[in-house]
Amino acid sequence: MSAPILLEVEDLEHGYDGETVLDGVSFAVDAGEIVCLLGPSGCGKTTTLRLVAGLERPAGGRVAIAGETVTGPGLTVPPEQRRVSMMFQDYALFPHLRVRDNVTFGLSRLAGREQRRRADELLDKVGMSAYAGAYPHVLSGGQQQRVALARALAPEPYLVLLDEPFSGLDPELRGRVRDDSMHLLKTSGAATLFVTHNAEEAMMMADRVVVMQAGRVVQNGTPEEIYCEPAGPFVATFLGEVNRFDGLVAGGRVETPLGSVAAPGFVDGSAVQVLVRPEAIRIGEPGGAGAEARIEAIRMVGRSTLVHLTLAAAARGVYGPAAPEGIHLHVRSPGRIDAGEGEVRQLSLDGEQVFVFPRD
Numbered sequence: 027m028s029a030p031i032l033l034e035v036e037d038l039e040h041g042y043d044g045e046t047v048l049d050g051v052s053f054a055v056d057a058g059e060i061v062c063l064l065g066p067s068g069c070g071k072t073t074t075l076r077l078v079a080g081l082e083r084p085a086g087g088r089v090a091i092a093g094e095t096v097t098g099p100g101l102t103v104p105p106e107q108r109r110v111s112m113m114f115q116d117y118a119l120f121p122h123l124r125v126r127d128n129v130t131f132g133l134s135r136l137a138g139r140e141q142r143r144r145a146d147e148l149l150d151k152v153g154m155s156a157y158a159g160a161y162p163h164v165l166s167g168g169q170q171q172r173v174a175l176a177r178a179l180a181p182e183p184y185l186v187l188l189d190e191p192f193s194g195l196d197p198e199l200r201g202r203v204r205d206d207s208m209h210l211l212k213t214s215g216a217a218t219l220f221v222t223h224n225a226e227e228a229m230m231m232a233d234r235v236v237v238m239q240a241g242r243v244v245q246n247g248t249p250e251e252i253y254c255e256p257a258g259p260f261v262a263t264f265l266g267e268v269n270r271f272d273g274l275v276a277g278g279r280v281e282t283p284l285g286s287v288a289a290p291g292f293v294d295g296s297a298v299q300v301l302v303r304p305e306a307i308r309i310g311e312p313g314g315a316g317a318e319a320r321i322e323a324i325r326m327v328g329r330s331t332l333v334h335l336t337l338a339a340a341a342r343g344v345y346g347p348a349a350p351e352g353i354h355l356h357v358r359s360p361g362r363i364d365a366g367e368g369e370v371r372q373l374s375l376d377g378e379q380v381f382v383f384p385r386d
């Protein structure tokens with residue numbers, strides 16, 4: 027049996043001052059699932075969370091939590107009756123309450139002893155038992171974040187809503203807190219709806235990613251699906267860097283400076299853009315076959331090496347009006363590469379991570 031659907035969002039519409047902000051937003055989150063709303067600033071992520079939480083009424087659409095409609099035509103169940111926990115950017119703990127009292131705060135339906143037991147259980151899970159009696163101001167940002175998560179999970183919510191919860195943490199800490207939070211949320215059994223504009227964070231945290239653009243859902247899929255089979259140029263570009271070539275389809279294929287690429291589904295003469303991820307380009311051994319390019323710069327950027335190249339004149343000729351300064355490319359290789367700046371090398375394409383879309 028598949029997990030029950032804990033959150034259903036159907037056709038949400040919303041606007042401010044006559045401006046449409048959400049336009050037919052629909053998605054669902056199963057029990058135990060982490061779904062991420064991903065999109066650029068202003069695309070309507072926080073608005074969607076607020077409508078799900080019941081902090082605002084939408085202009086149209088429906089929200090159901092655990093099978094019960096909580097927002098619909100003529101109906102708004104108040105936030106406190108939705109069994110939803112929210113954690114927003116500033117994850118504000120109550121400064122005048124000790125850590126344990128922050129966690130018991132939402133547990134008023136339990137008896138005093140039960141409240142304490144539940145709070146201590148959660149503080150133990152987030153590794154903060156030693157601080158139960160401390161005040162929030164003595165905690166680091168990461169520790170406050172963990173207490174906030176314990177507080178969010180303590181009332182056994184159906185649904186946890188998080189809005190950019192890690193953005194205030196420094197990068198090193200962010201990675202660790204994000205990882206801990208993911209494991210805790212996964213084991214809590216709650217459905218999690220998580221907002222970020224950071225594609226890498228979305229792919230690291232989420233079972234499924236709902237990509238939004240200007241108030242609409244443009245793709246809903248696993249991290250692998252949205253990265254490897256993006257629905258359009260917006261998703262492809264938002265999820266990771268791409269090299270772009272324009273071309274015309276002939277015989278079901280399109281010529282690029284790196285070779286010919288299949289363009290299934292396009293009629294001959296279609297103007298298309300070919301998007302190539304930096305990791306899809308292979309730098310060959312000296313003297314091999316393929317498009318020639320000059321290595322301009324090599325930068326080790328941690329897990330991979332980023333190589334800046336300029337395509338040689340011969341290769342440029344394949345591709346419409348060649349830019350006089352040459353076509354600049356980015357190639358990413360895992361680990362180190364055996365090549366030097368100024369060398370001319372041949373490039374080849376790995377067909378995965380090459381996407382053909384209509385030209386916009």
Ligand SMILES: Nc1ncnc2c1ncn2[C@@H]1O[C@H](COP(=O)(O)OP(=O)(O)OP(=O)(O)O)[C@@H](O)[C@H]1O
Nearest residue numbers: 042043047065066067068069070071072073074223
């Ligand atoms: N209370 C409000 N009154 C008027 N306009 C609003 C209000 N809240 C949000 N908006 C507008 O609605 C749009 C969507 O805002 P929202 O906060 O949902 O975006 P977001 O995707 O969360 O962006 P960010 O990544 O910057 O947090 C924006 O254009 C914003 O200016």
Ligand SMILES: [Mg+2]
Nearest residue numbers: 071072073189
């Ligand atoms: Mg927001």
